[in-house]
Amino acid sequence: MRLLLKYLLFILLPAYTYGQSGRPDAGITFEVTDSLHNPLAYATVALTPMSGGGKAYATTTDEEGRARFTLPANTYNADISYIGYVSQRMEVRPVSGSDMLRTVRLRTSDTQIREVVITATQVRGPVSGVHIGRDAMNHIQPSSFGDLLELLPGGRASDPSFFSSNHIHLREIGISNSDYQTTSLGVSFVMDGIPMSNDAGMTYNSGTTVGNNISLNRGVDMRTMPTDEIASVEIQQGIPSVEYGDLTSGLIKIKRKEGGRNLEARFKADLGSQLLYVGKGFEWGAPADLLTMNVGATWLNSHDDPRNTRQNYQRATGSWRMKKRWESTSAYRYTLGGSLDYTGSFDRQKSDRDIDEGPAGIPSNATNRVTTTSSRR
Structure with missing residues (x-):
């Protein structure tokens, strides 16, 4: 069982x-x-x-x-x-x-982003021109004012170079002889309503055999103009009004920052240069009775060829600006302002033991020494 x-x-x-x-x-x-x-x-x-x-x-x-x-x-x-x-x-x-x-x-998805304008915009008026805002400047991260020209119609982007003096060319016909490329003398730079001298650039590097650092009678050297303190730029490529004085080839109207309370800093480094900027804005009072102050400083160190220790460019700039505005019930607005600006370009005396002393270690009589050059505005 x-x-x-x-x-x-x-x-x-x-x-x-x-x-x-x-x-x-x-x-x-x-x-x-x-x-x-x-x-x-x-x-x-x-x-x-x-x-x-x-x-x-x-x-x-x-x-x-x-x-x-x-x-x-x-x-x-x-x-x-x-x-x-x-x-x-x-x-x-x-x-x-x-x-x-x-x-x-x-099916694939279409990703849409907000519209971004990275070029200059056309200015409507009796004179042909373009306007460059702060957003476009932040996009290209310029090292000097010359980098902004790539935003113009037909402009070409290129790596920043401080090997030689940099001048603006508007309404210019290409000429092979550099002695006749003086169109920048006819371009007037106006910063905050104040014309900058463009025919008294007495910068001349004697004793150097490298680079084209001559700025004498060539116009404003754009290497000396930083862009971090600029709010907007208007470039008039036509013939502007006579109110702007002595010019024949164009007008550059630069408006710098006014007021604000932000602390700004920028550091840029590439294969050939390093740039540091620090700036701060201040405001006091109501909009109808406003007092503003802006301070900023930049430092630039550039080496076009790291193998050539004798050829470099250093720039230090500083700016202090104040502006007072009064508004009343009338149709008039009263403003009073002032600024202190400093620009220095440095090229210290340098030597190379291999070149100066030669292979045998004996000092040579070569005249390749680069002299000190500085300029202040």
Whole structure:
């Protein structure tokens, strides 16, 4: 009898176990492609049960763009996503004991950014000109005023170079002889309503045989003009009004920052130069009776060729400005302001032992020594 019971238990136990397991699992495969039917590998597929509070499932597609699930039969929300494509959501009902195939095609998503203006804007008026705002300056990160000219229509971007004096050229015909490239003498620079002298640049480096550092009778050297304190620039390429005085080739109207309470700092480093700027604005009083003050300083150190220790350019600038404004019920506004500015360009006396002493270690009579040059405005 005992032996018979053992045989019956051995036969009935598998049938009982199968009855307790319930229905078999369902299978579902997702095939994810783009609009051209190319498989998308590593797309994310996530399944969430809509009822019953069951388990959620997630995986990524293989190199053929397929993702397979084996899970209990239920109704699921399927979320398919891929970077750069529009995600899709669908409802799936896998059937027990069968394998379902769902093909999903994802279309590319269009990423839109805010409009960015990185060029000069046209100025409407009797004289043709362009306006360069602070946003455009921040975009190109200029080292000197000459870098702003690449924003003009037809302007060309180039690496900053301080190897030679840099002058502006407006309304100029190309001439092979540099002695006749004096158009910058006819361009007037007006900063905060005050004309800058463009025909008294007495900078001349005697004793040097490298570079073209001569600024005598060439106009304003734009290397000496930093841009961090500038709020906006208007470049008039036509013939401006006679109110601006002696000019023949164009007008550069520079407006510097006024007021504000922000502390600003900028550090720029590239293969040839390093620049540091610190500035602060102050304001007192109401808008109708406002007193502003701005201070700022910059330092620039440039090496056009790291192998040539004799040829470099250093610039230090500082600015202190104050302005008082009075407004009344009348149609007149009264302003009173003043500024103190300093610009220094330095080129210390340098020597190279290999050049000055020669291979034998004996001092030579070569006249390659670079003399000290400085300028202040």
